[in-house]
Amino acid sequence: MLAAAVLLVLEVTGFSYFVAGTHGWIVPLHQPVSTDFVSFFAAGRLATDGTPGLVYDHAAHYAAEQAATEPGVPYNYFYYPPVFLLVCIVLARLPYLAAFAAFQTGTLVPCLLVVRRILHERGWAVLVPLLAFPPLYFTLGTGQNAFLTATLFGAATLLVDRRPALAGMLFGALCYKPQFGLLIPVALIAAGRWRGIAAAAATMGGLVGLSAAVFGWGAWRAFLDAAATASGVYEGGVAFQAMTTAFGATLALGGPVWVAYTLQAIAALVMAIAVFVTWRRGMSLPVRAAILLAATPLAVPVAMFYDLMLSGMALAWLVRWSEGRCFPIWLRVGTVAVFIGSLLSGNFDPRSHFPVALIVAAATFAMAVGAAREESRPPDGASGSQVAHDGVEVALALEADARQFG
Numbered sequence: 483m484l485a486a487a488v489l490l491v492l493e494v495t496g497f498s499y500f501v502a503g504t505h506g507w508i509v510p511l512h513q514p515v516s517t518d519f520v521s522f523f524a525a526g527r528l529a530t531d532g533t534p535g536l537v538y539d540h541a542a543h544y545a546a547e548q549a550a551t552e553p554g555v556p557y558n559y560f561y562y563p564p565v566f567l568l569v570c571i572v573l574a575r576l577p578y579l580a581a582f583a584a585f586q587t588g589t590l591v592p593c594l595l596v597v598r599r600i601l602h603e604r605g606w607a608v609l610v611p612l613l614a615f616p617p618l619y620f621t622l623g624t625g626q627n628a629f630l631t632a633t634l635f636g637a638a639t640l641l642v643d644r645r646p647a648l649a650g651m652l653f654g655a656l657c658y659k660p661q662f663g664l665l666i667p668v669a670l671i672a673a674g675r676w677r678g679i680a681a682a683a684a685t686m687g688g689l690v691g692l693s694a695a696v697f698g699w700g701a702w703r704a705f706l707d708a709a710a711t712a713s714g715v716y717e718g719g720v721a722f723q724a725m726t727t728a729f730g731a732t733l734a735l736g737g738p739v740w741v742a743y744t745l746q747a748i749a750a751l752v753m754a755i756a757v758f759v760t761w762r763r764g765m766s767l768p769v770r771a772a773i774l775l776a777a778t779p780l781a782v783p784v785a786m787f788y789d790l791m792l793s794g795m796a797l798a799w800l801v802r803w804s805e806g807r808c809f810p811i812w813l814r815v816g817t818v819a820v821f822i823g824s825l826l827s828g829n830f831d832p833r834s835h836f837p838v839a840l841i842v843a844a845a846t847f848a849m850a851v852g853a854a855r856e857e858s859r860p861p862d863g864a865s866g867s868q869v870a871h872d873g874v875e876v877a878l879a880l881e882a883d884a885r886q887f888g
Contacts, residue, residue, distance in 0.1 A: 519582050519625025520547045521558035522566075526574025526581075529567045534697035537567065538708035550578050561712045564693040564701045566658040571696075586622055589629035593791070596636040600771075600798045602805075612798070616825040617790040624788055631662055632791040635778070639771035639799070642670075642678060650678035654685025661782040662789075664750065665757045669774050672761035716784050723837055724787045724827065726779040731837035746783050753781035753847075760854050768803035769857055772796045772850040779843045787827040787839040793820065793846040803853050810856075816849045 524546035525537040536542035537560055544557045573581040597612050598604075612618065621628040638652035650670070656663045670679045694702060722734035728749045732742035760773045775796035779785040797817060804813055820842055827839035 516547070516551050516555040516558070517582070517623070517625030518558050519585065520551055520555065520578075521560045522570050522585070522625075522627075523547075523550050523574055523578055523581055525560045525562075525567060526570030526572070529571045529697060529701075530574045534564065534567060534701040535704040537701070538704040559712075559715060561705075561709060561715075562658060563660065563690075563705050564697050565689045567697060567701070568689070568693055569658070582625060585627075586625070586629070589627065589633060590618075590622075593629045593633045593636070596633055596640065597795065597798045599640060600636060600795075600802055602802065612794060615791075615794045615821065616827070617788050617794060620788040620827075621791060626786075626788045627659070628788045628791040631656065631659055631789070632795050635662075635775055635792060636795045636798075639767070639774065642673075642675060642771075643767055646675045646678035647681040650675070650681025650683075651685045653678070654682035655689065657686045657689055661784060662778060664781050665754060665774060665778055668754050668757045669761045669770070672758045673764070673770075720786075724839055725837070726785045726787065726789060726839045726843040727783060728780070728840065729783050731840045734837055743783075750781040750783075753777035756847075756851065763858075765854060765857055766803065768799045769850070769854045772799040772803065772853060773847075775799065776843070776847040776850040780840075780847055785843075787824075790824050790827060790839065790842055793824070793843055796846050796850055800849055800853055803857075807856075812852060813849060816845060816852075820845055820849075 521543075524543055527550065528534065528536045528542065528546050533542070536546075540557070540559070543560055547558065548555060573585055576584060594609050594612065598606075598609060601608055617628065620626075634652050634656050638649040641649040641652070653663065653666050653670075656666070666682065667679065670676075670682070690702075717733070717739055720730075722730040725731070725734075727746055729742045729746035732745055733739070754777075757774055757777055761770050773796075775792050779789050779792050797820065800813060800817075801809075804810060823838055823842040823845065827842055
């Protein structure tokens with residue numbers, strides 16, 4: 483906790499310096515700067531003005547971004563489906579900076595509350611490690627939506643066993659960023675959460691229908707046309723070393739595109755198998771949730787360093803799992819390594835080809851797999867058959883007690 487508090491102070495200081503620098507309060511800026519949030523805000527303004535289809539027209543969207551900030555800012559693409567425009571139009575009714583603050587605060591606070599619930603803690607001190615988690619500041623600094631994604635994922639995993647329909651609704655709401663739902667059907671089908679699947683499908687259908695009713699099907703056609711060309715942007719227009727995927731790492735290291743796609747497909751298959759096995763075997767909720775959260779940034783083709791917020795949520799579940807296990811040394815070391823690695827993951831230097839973000843995501847997944855293996859291992863001195871026999875005896879004893887007192 484003390485180390486996290488020290489890291490938190492250092493990060494807040496560094497983040498304040500970064501904010502001051504990007505606003506020209508330290509040295510004059512040679513060119514205007516903005517954040518990814520300007521893309522959301524400009525999209526909301528275009529949709530509010532009755533032209534949602536122009537959100538996917540780069541020239542019109544860029545003009546809206548410059549109108550919201552200043553001429554000459556770098557362009558930020560918008561490849562989200564019209565479902566996300568339902569959020570953007572609300573934000574666009576505020577002044578730009580107020581909208582930025584409202585979006586980040588309104589998604590960060592629920593994220594913190596979900597983590598506190600995962601950890602079974604009532605106090606706020608327990609949130610110090612999360613507040614010190616570097617991707618939190620990457621999300622704030624870029625104006626991205628990783629808090630919203632992590633909140634939906636975390637809350638859904640909390641509810642998936644007790645309230646599967648409500649969990650399915652939260653999972654379904656992730657259709658605003660559809661690639662992040664890749665492994666959710668695998669988990670729900672493996673666990674037989676059919677009500678969750680139905681609720682997720684109904685939620686997605688409802689949000690798609692609502693967005694079509696508000697913005698018209700023309701916006702969806704424009705989105706599909708834009709999505710068909712998005713691969714060109716992600717194959718040559720982003721910082722590959724800041725991606726959490728095999729796709730990004732391959733391109734960062736100079737590999738050909740076809741190799742990147744092949745390795746990403748293999749990674750997605752491996753992640754899907756891991757999720758299916760753990761959820762099919764009915765392992766404890768902390769292990770299942772950690773596996774799903776840790777596997778997602780590795781399985782999806784496009785995930786950035788700020789999306790490591792999902793890895794942070796997975797770590798919270800692993801801490802929950804370690805209750806009664808004295809926080810195993812391998813989990814302590816791994817957690818420290820993830821914190822340090824994630825601090826280095828937001829590297830946009832084109833001369834750097836080291837995929838730190840991928841290594842951080844893979845380390846988190848490895849810890850989740852380690853927890854699953856340890857949970858599957860029979861107790862010391864007991865064979866698998868002995869454990870099974872003892873389990874049957876316990877079940878019979880409970881049944882006898884139920885009959886006696888029933």
